[in-house]
Amino acid sequence: SKYVWPSEYDEIEEILSLQGGYLSRRFADGVVPCSEGGNVKGRQNAAEWIRTAFHDMITHNSKKKTGGVDGSIWFELNRAENGGLAFNNTFNFFNFLYSSRASAADLLAMSVIVSHSSCGGSTKIPFRHGRIDAGEAGPAGVPETHTPLKTMLSRFATAGYSHADMITMVACGHTLGGVHSVNFPEISKGSTNIYNDTVTTFDGSPYQFDNSIATEYVKGTTKNPLIIGTNDTVNSDKRIFGSDKNKTMKALAKKPSVFEAKCAKIFSRMIDTVPKGVKLSSPLEAIDIKPNITKLYLNDEGSLVFAGRVRVRTTEGAKKGRDQADLSVHLTYANRKGKGATAIQTEYAGNSTGLYGETFAWYEYETVIEPSAGISKFNIHLTVPSKKKTTKYTNQGHGYPVDDAILYQDVESCVSRTSVNGTRAFVARVALDKDRTSSALRMEIVRFEKRQGVIVRKMDLESIDFAATGEESGIWAFYEATVQLSTSAWSTTFDIVSDGKKKTKGSAGYDKTKMEFLRTRTCARVSS
Numbered sequence: 304s305k306y307v308w309p310s311e312y313d314e315i316e317e318i319l320s321l322q323g324g325y326l327s328r329r330f331a332d333g334v335v336p337c338s339e340g341g342n343v344k345g346r347q348n349a350a351e352w353i354r355t356a357f358h359d360m361i362t363h364n365s366k367k368k369t370g371g372v373d374g375s376i377w378f379e380l381n382r383a384e385n386g387g388l389a390f391n392n393t394f395n396f397f398n399f400l401y402s403s404r405a406s407a408a409d410l411l412a413m414s415v416i417v418s419h420s421s422c423g424g425s426t427k428i429p430f431r432h433g434r435i436d437a438g439e440a441g442p443a444g445v446p447e448t449h450t451p452l453k454t455m456l457s458r459f460a461t462a463g464y465s466h467a468d469m470i471t472m473v474a475c476g477h478t479l480g481g482v483h484s485v486n487f488p489e490i491s492k493g494s495t496n497i498y499n500d501t502v503t504t505f506d507g508s509p510y511q512f513d514n515s516i517a518t519e520y521v522k523g524t525t526k527n528p529l530i531i532g533t534n535d536t537v538n539s540d541k542r543i544f545g546s547d548k549n550k551t552m553k554a555l556a557k558k559p560s561v562f563e564a565k566c567a568k569i570f571s572r573m574i575d576t577v578p579k580g581v582k583l584s585s586p587l588e589a590i591d592i593k594p595n596i597t598k599l600y601l602n603d604e605g606s607l608v609f610a611g612r613v614r615v616r617t618t619e620g621a622k623k624g625r626d627q628a629d630l631s632v633h634l635t636y637a638n639r640k641g642k643g644a645t646a647i648q649t650e651y652a653g654n655s656t657g658l659y660g661e662t663f664a665w666y667e668y669e670t671v672i673e674p675s676a677g678i679s680k681f682n683i684h685l686t687v688p689s690k691k692k693t694t695k696y697t698n699q700g701h702g703y704p705v706d707d708a709i710l711y712q713d714v715e716s717c718v719s720r721t722s723v724n725g726t727r728a729f730v731a732r733v734a735l736d737k738d739r740t741s742s743a744l745r746m747e748i749v750r751f752e753k754r755q756g757v758i759v760r761k762m763d764l765e766s767i768d769f770a771a772t773g774e775e776s777g778i779w780a781f782y783e784a785t786v787q788l789s790t791s792a793w794s795t796t797f798d799i800v801s802d803g804k805k806k807t808k809g810s811a812g813y814d815k816t817k818m819e820f821l822r823t824r825t826c827a828r829v830s831s
């Protein structure tokens with residue numbers, strides 16, 4: 304099915320698509336370059352993220368369809384098999400992206416793709432969304448260095464992976480990173496002080512997603528601490544890699560392209576291993592033309608301010624009429640009754656980049672609309688000046704919808720900078736079409752709640768009624784709601800919902816309408 308804007312998946316699409324440049328969602332920042340680990344000695348985020356996904360996934364049961372990539376790992380950190388700081392560190396990086404539209408498990412799955420790509424993996428791993436976060440720990444069973452081969456094989460088999468799959472998955476994981484003295488001082492000689500971690504790497508190129516983990520093994524030059532260690536009981540890679548007479552490792556060593564293809568495939572299977580009840584989407588592709596309304600509100604003069612941007616995918620460049628230097632964008636909008644085609648010019652504002660060479664250009668506009676005429680939808684027009692050619696985008700014939708029945712008074716709505724008794728007041732102001740004032744106007748806000756010992760916060764949805772202030776402007780009446788937000792969780796998202804009303808003899812009915820996934824922000828500093 305073709306994409307129609309807006310979609311509840313716009314947020315996750317943006318997190319995946321906008322990795323660098325203007326308006327980047329900054330997911331990749333933690334793993335660019337692949338060696339990055341903040342300024343913590345020995346830390347490599349890309350390696351930690353991939354390892355976290357593996358530990359979350361491997362307790363899956365393919366027959367019972369339980370476990371998998373579901374974020375249960377974050378409830379399981381008191382287990383020896385999940386020791387060290389890597390797992391919480393991983394979530395810390397994308398905590399800021401976690402929301403009602405991006406589950407912790409989806410972000411963990413995406414982190415594997417982002418890390419793989421940043422470390423030089425060139426094969427596109429499809430990203431499917433829809434993972435549901437576990438609310439509690441799952442069963443134990445992550446293989447450890449001392450785990451017997453038979454037990455390992457049976458664990459992988461239960462999770463749905465063959466003997467060859469197991470060897471491949473371990474080799475693909477262990478092409479990055481290494482063993483940390485902080486966590487395994489018997490295996491990686493060095494300090495157990497977290498500020499003086501020594502990493503003994505699995506291969507000679509721990510920051511490169513390449514097959515040297517396999518070539519060094521086959522040549523016998525490997526320095527992998529899980530192979531050449533003096534205590535064979537904990538030489539798990541030695542046990543695993545040699546368990547099929549080196550058949551799988553030889554194949555991986557033979558050609559970089561084989562390693563590349565097999566690893567992309569096994570990582571794809573790994574992140575798509577999910578429990579029953581989860582229906583993964585089809586692979587998420589970057590949306591070609593995507594608008595984003597940033598403002599629709601009544602200003603002090605009672606005029607309707609309408610501002611936003613259009614994101615144009617420029618990956619295919621000039622031959623497809625998508626050379627940013629030879630492109631202009633304008634909108635045409637229809638009034639509240641669906642009539643007319645008033646033009647709005649846009650200005651180029653910047654470029655952003657995604658994975659696998661994706662690029663985007665942004666075009667921004669801000670205009671004032673006659674409030675009595677209003678707005679209902681717009682179309683987007685792309686012009687290639689050198690060819691004097693314009694293409695019209697109509698959102699699959701629907702037009703890009705704008706509902707001016709609810710206006711979020713962004714400028715007057717904010718979270719107080721002052722904390723009182725651990726809470727900060729969020730005042731939200733809305734202008735509602737007076738025709739709708741006989742039905743309820745609600746805010747549905749996500750409250751984050753801390754859980755003891757678990758880094759991933761719980762999300763609860765709360766409904767709060769707006770109250771009329773008695774003020775009016777044009778066709779609108781003003782409403783306000785005040786919400787006390789926990790000081791540590793004031794940054795959140797909410798919807799504004801105006802209920803519908805059935806048609807009756809005396810009056811016309813109307814549909815429910817809402818503004819979705821708005822974000823709280825703090826009030827501007829006032830100078831005294």
Ligand code: HEM
Pocket residue numbers: 347349350351353354357387389446447448449455472473475476477479480481482483484486487539
């Ligand atoms: C099945 C048996 C496996 C065992 C016994 C095992 C064991 C280990 C151990 C002991 C470490 C060192 C951790 C530390 O020092 O904190 C490690 C690191 C790592 N493992 Fe595994 N592993 C296995 C499979 C896998 C798989 C299948 C993957 C991914 C697909 C993976 C990915 C990683 C990565 C990326 C690191 C480096 C982490 C870093 O440098 O911070 N491992 N593994």
